[in-house]
Amino acid sequence: MNEIQEATSPATSLSGPAACVSKVELRVSCKALLDRDTLNKSDPCVILMVQTNGQWTELDRTEVIKSNLHPVFAKVFSLDYYFEEVQKLRFEVYDIHGTHSIGTRDDDFLGGVECTLGQVDRSLPASSVTTVGHRAEAGGSIPLCLRLGLFPSIVAQKKMVKPLLLKYGKYAGKSTITVHAEEISGNNGYVELSFCAKKLDDKDLFSKSDPFLEIYRINDDDTEQLVHRTEVIKNNLNPVWEPFKVSLISLCSCDDERKLKCLVWDYDSRGKHDFIGEFYTTFRELQKISSGNKVTWDCVNPKYKQKKRNYKNSGVVILSELKLHRVYSFLDYIMGGCQIHFTVAIDFTASNGDPRNSCSLHYINPYQPNEYLKALIAVGEICQDYDSDKRFSALGFGARIPPNYEVSHDFAINFNPEDDECEEIQGVVEAYQNCLPKIQLYGPTNVSPIITRIAKLAAGDGNIKDASRYHILLILTDGVVTDMADTREAIVRASYQPLSIIIVGVGNADFTDMQILDGDDGVLRSPKGEPVLRDIVQFVPFRDFKTASPAALAKCVLAEVPKQVVEYYSHKAIAPMCPLRDLRTPILSPVATTPTE
Numbered sequence: 001m002n003e004i005q006e007a008t009s010p011a012t013s014l015s016g017p018a019a020c021v022s023k024v025e026l027r028v029s030c031k032a033l034l035d036r037d038t039l040n041k042s043d044p045c046v047i048l049m050v051q052t053n054g055q056w057t058e059l060d061r062t063e064v065i066k067s068n069l070h071p072v073f074a075k076v077f078s079l080d081y082y083f084e085e086v087q088k089l090r091f092e093v094y095d096i097h098g099t100h101s102i103g104t105r106d107d108d109f110l111g112g113v114e115c116t117l118g119q120v121d122r123s124l125p126a127s128s129v130t131t132v133g134h135r136a137e138a139g140g141s142i143p144l145c146l147r148l149g150l151f152p153s154i155v156a157q158k159k160m161v162k163p164l165l166l167k168y169g170k171y172a173g174k175s176t177i178t179v180h181a182e183e184i185s186g187n188n189g190y191v192e193l194s195f196c197a198k199k200l201d202d203k204d205l206f207s208k209s210d211p212f213l214e215i216y217r218i219n220d221d222d223t224e225q226l227v228h229r230t231e232v233i234k235n236n237l238n239p240v241w242e243p244f245k246v247s248l249i250s251l252c253s254c255d256d257e258r259k260l261k262c263l264v265w266d267y268d269s270r271g272k273h274d275f276i277g278e279f280y281t282t283f284r285e286l287q288k289i290s291s292g293n294k295v296t297w298d299c300v301n302p303k304y305k306q307k308k309r310n311y312k313n314s315g316v317v318i319l320s321e322l323k324l325h326r327v328y329s330f331l332d333y334i335m336g337g338c339q340i341h342f343t344v345a346i347d348f349t350a351s352n353g354d355p356r357n358s359c360s361l362h363y364i365n366p367y368q369p370n371e372y373l374k375a376l377i378a379v380g381e382i383c384q385d386y387d388s389d390k391r392f393s394a395l396g397f398g399a400r401i402p403p404n405y406e407v408s409h410d411f412a413i414n415f416n417p418e419d420d421e422c423e424e425i426q427g428v429v430e431a432y433q434n435c436l437p438k439i440q441l442y443g444p445t446n447v448s449p450i451i452t453r454i455a456k457l458a459a460g461d462g463n464i465k466d467a468s469r470y471h472i473l474l475i476l477t478d479g480v481v482t483d484m485a486d487t488r489e490a491i492v493r494a495s496y497q498p499l500s501i502i503i504v505g506v507g508n509a510d511f512t513d514m515q516i517l518d519g520d521d522g523v524l525r526s527p528k529g530e531p532v533l534r535d536i537v538q539f540v541p542f543r544d545f546k547t548a549s550p551a552a553l554a555k556c557v558l559a560e561v562p563k564q565v566v567e568y569y570s571h572k573a574i575a576p577m578c579p580l581r582d583l584r585t586p587i588l589s590p591v592a593t594t595p596t597e
Helices: 250-254 283-293 302-307 330-335 371-386 422-438 450-464 486-495 514-519 550-557 561-571
Strands: 006-008 021-033 045-051 056-059 072-081 088-095 108-116 130-135 139-148 161-167 171-184 188-196 211-218 224-229 244-247 261-267 276-280 295-298 316-326 339-347 389-395 399-401 406-408 421-423 468-476 501-505 539-540
Touching: 021 045, 021 224, 056 072, 056 171, 072 224, 072 244, 088 171, 088 486, 108 161, 108 171, 161 501, 188 250, 188 283, 188 468, 211 250, 224 450, 244 250, 244 422, 250 283, 276 295, 283 295, 283 316, 316 501, 330 561, 339 561, 371 389, 371 422, 371 468, 371 501, 371 550, 389 399, 389 422, 421 422, 450 468, 450 486, 486 501, 486 514, 501 514, 501 550, 501 561, 539 550
Parallel strands: 006 316, 339 389, 339 468, 468 501, 501 539
Antiparallel strands: 021 072, 021 171, 045 056, 045 088, 088 108, 130 139, 161 171, 188 244, 188 316, 211 224, 211 261, 261 276, 295 316, 389 421, 399 406
16 A cells, blocks of 8 residues: 655745745647658657846757647646746747757757747837847857737736747748646645556557557636646556656646546557547546545547447556645745744944944934834834734844943843843834944854844744744844854754744945855855755845835845745645635545555
8 A cells, every 4th residue: 555645845946936926837739830851740849948137048848749740748837927027938849850959950940939928018119020039050049030019928818829930030831839828826736646557459560559648637618738648658558657746726727526538549659649548537536546446447449439339448547646745835824824923133243333423324313214224124014914913023233231231142122131022113123223322332243143042942933833933033234244154053053943034234345255144156054064954044235225115125135035934834744724725616635545556
């Protein structure tokens, strides 16, 4: 007996704040492609290009389908969809000559098209001509002029059908490309399926069949959408196909009762596959494997059934294993009851300047908040919406504090060590302003004590096996930390806890060394070489946002937090306390155990 695994799983292909945006899946098919081959038909492949900083780069590509001018590709492109951005895409279709020529100048270009993933690009006048390129001899670029005053938007249309264009805007005959877009969001998850078959019909004269399986979803309008195509098992009437993963939204639109059409074929290298048989099922039926029942279908050829009186089937197809993975989003955890506890740590070292001097970074101007206050308010006002009691810890470091005026790198700025919390962000602002006349700015800039303290606090919450509390530590500093080795060690330890760290550099210091703490350019390691479990640090110089709105700063520094929250709870296999359910679709049934064939 195998176990069906139902677990929280981190969303795949997360980059940046992917967990907080929508995921979009794109499926591609073509019709009436140009035939570039002399003896056979073209062997098409679609390459997806994305535009970043004005440059086109390859994101992914489909499989190659042999001898087919009307290909339906099984490969699914997965992208992050940002509503506020124009994401330009280019689909290029090539006739591939052999397995070693993909992406080389030997490939015949069959046509291309540009579009946007989300919003329509209204930056171009309707009469403008956009010049783009495709792969060319000697690595050059042949202009492909597409008269796209407004790039078509895939997401807005859900389904996009466009003619393929060759260089200089020439139509590629009657060739078209169709792109279907589906949004993947919320608590959908994915399923891993393992199929095998027995006693399939032998369609070959001198050898056995080379079977492969296709699964189609039947849509509400009775159209069929290819969900998955297995690999071909050569010369085998009892094939065991490789397990594959598919999102639940793709498989059945999160509807247990949606029909699935499954076809078994005998592969032909010329593209003329022989039909073996078919069967229909639903995801609910697939889940019967959980109750200890064998899930087996007769693979039926309707023509044989009609003509042959004693015909039973052309073999049987068996579901041998099903693993259901739940994928939760940031909003699932937040709306499930997870509280975000916000702590701010403020740099009170002497390099900030005397607070009584108007040149000081800590100078309190009654008409204009200083950089510390701007950063605190911008980030804190967003975080306070995720904490029901709206009480925040406010700490300081690098100052001599009363009554003995000894240097402290971890003190409550309200001078109450028993309760360092303040009421709302305004309470933190008042505590900060009241604190300044009572302390002496000193040094050095040591932040590891506060990181260690908050990590221990988070560890206590982490020992509670639910997603009830997550911590954000905002560190405001005017220079590079002095205790870099200890800070790296503290961050590595903290990466195992429900904690994210945001560091905002104020003033005009050189913060180059601070980028080490932000794992964007590589994995942060402790002095002993131990890597962080998760990337939990985001560093931003405040000067980059001096002329921007507070919302821009908050958006930047908080961009990584949703992903970090999901990664922590996914790693711990902790589900939201009360996961959201989409009432528009039926709730998927739980699964437990699996019989083996």
